[in-house]
Amino acid sequence: MQPRTRPRPRKINPVTLVVTASMLVLTAPSAAIALPSEPGQSTSPGREFRSSFESDEAQPDWRNTVEVGTDGKKRSSGVDGGFSSGIPGNVTDKVIDLRASDENTGGGETKENLVDLLPSSKWLGFEPTAWIEFDTDEPVKVSTYALTSANDFASRDPRDWTLKGSADGENWTVLDSRSGETFAERFQTRTFDIGAPSEVTAYAHYRLEITKNNGASDATQLADVQFSNGDTSTPVPDDMRSQVDRGPSGSPTAKAGAGFTGKRALKYAGTHKPDGRAYSYNKVFDVDVAVRRDTELSYKVFPAMAETDLNYPATNVSVDLAFTDGTYLSDLGATDSHGGLLTPAGQGAAKRLYVNQWNAVASGIGTVAAGKTVDRILVAYDSPRVPRSSRAGSTTSPSRPRRRRSGSSTSRTTPPPPAAPTPAVRSPGATPSPPPRSRTASTSGRRSPTPSPRAGCTSTPAATTRTTCPPSRPSAPATSPAPGWVTGRRSR
DSSP states (O other): OOOOOOOOOOOOOOOEEEEEEOOEEEEOHHHHTSOOSSTTOOSSTTTOEEEOOOTTSOOOSOSSOBOBOTTSOBSEESEESOOOOSSTTBOGGGEEEEEESOOBTTTTBOGGGGGSOOTTSOEEESSSSEEEEEEEEEEEEOSEEEEEOOSSOGGGSEEEEEEEEESSSSSEEEEEEEOSOOOSSTTEEEEEEOOOTTTSOEEEEEEEEEEEESSOSSOEEESEEEEEOSOOOOOOOSSOEEEEEOOOOOOSSSOTTOOSSSSOEEEEEEEEOSSSOEEEEEEEEEEEEEOOTTOEEEEEEEEOOOTTOTTOTTBOEEEEEEETTSOBGGGTTOBOTTSOBSSHHHHHHHTOOOTTSOEEEEEOTHHHHTTOEEEEEEEEEEESSOOSSOOOEEEEEEEEOOOOOOOOEEEEEOOOOSSOSOOBOOOTTOOOOOOOOOTTSOTTOSSOOOOOOOOOOOOOSOTTOOOOOOOSSOOOSSBOOOOEEEEOOOOO
16 A cells, blocks of 8 residues: 655764665455555555565655654664764765676675675685776765775785776776785785875776785685775764665675565664663654554564674564554564564564574564554664674565565774674564574574684784784674664565
8 A cells, every 4th residue: 555645743882783674564364365466555455565665666754764752752762873884984885786707606705795894704706816896876986995805715815906996987097006915814904095085086986906816826805895985074863774775795595785575675774872772763654554353564684693792783673563543563562473572672582583694574463453553664673782793684674464364005904793784673572583494594503603713913014004903892882783684575
């Protein structure tokens, strides 16, 4: 069904969170008999709603907007829209397409891994030389770039390379050339200056040509490539972000940069600032769906794991519903199909969500909300304490409720980022339903394995280069949940 149109009555140690949703579905069996012919439309008005955030489907009515409760106050505390990952002034998120001379598709070591800001994932090409091209959504100034070494085989690291820029993708200008460069250890991020922000030209296409690696004859590899405009003055948004974006990267079980059901997903991101509880409930869709006894809410969620944070903050996320009578699903004691509370905190506490992969969540909300009418669909993060270091999560649009039928150079070494850009926000007391265990999942537990401790850092020889080795587990009080995605499913 189509959303109704009507008038409607803001010293940190950053911890970021991101979540993306690609599908939301609220439906009942009787409504499911005749599914809408067009995405976002319903043949049974008031009975169901669904969206996978694709361009031809229902789009969010709100972007980066926190829900306001019946008391007139925002349902948010301790979370802002700060989501800084990587080098200062990072604009890597402007990259919308990549091309490479080669990649290890079968092993999941693809070009998309270069821009996911996850050192634990990498790109690999089966040649001693290689090139990668990056297209941005608009011309972007790059005054600094960074390269991060991959997890193994230092001989495959780039040694000589040239970075070029282009306005049309055909005529290239040399921006920077390096030779004889080395990486002191695995997962080391080294930054290289091109020029002052006011002196560089904005380009819509960038090309990294690796003309020699560190000696390997079989392959060349990198974990990440980052671009920075050198601007660190942009103010941090007051509220947690929630907007349509591409899906998560760095998963052994899912396609990088895509939602579960298509090319898009809803992503939320922000910074958990206090040591204690922090939360944000952001509204996404304006709907009008009647809840019956057999109505079900279903969606898929992709929590990103902070590689050095075993608190799994990204799993504190859930989809919430605001009813016309002023109540919320998260307050009604709804449970998922496994019996866990359907709230952000409940889902995190249940420990059933697998990180770095899609998880199916479903709840027969009719048992607690029959007779009510869904007015707004929300994505929520609620964590009782600050994660040591985590990212956000992504959600592939929640499934509609339905009736149930049964990158001079400065180098620094950085450990793999915490929770993959897929962990999300929690709601108190909710317990997510566990998705089916995938073949690539660890057999020893529900979480993806964390890398072993890093060896000590060593300074690079160059006088103008310095290596900084931050602890693998930052002790900053503020936390940033890794990105996550949520996707919904159709009723049968």
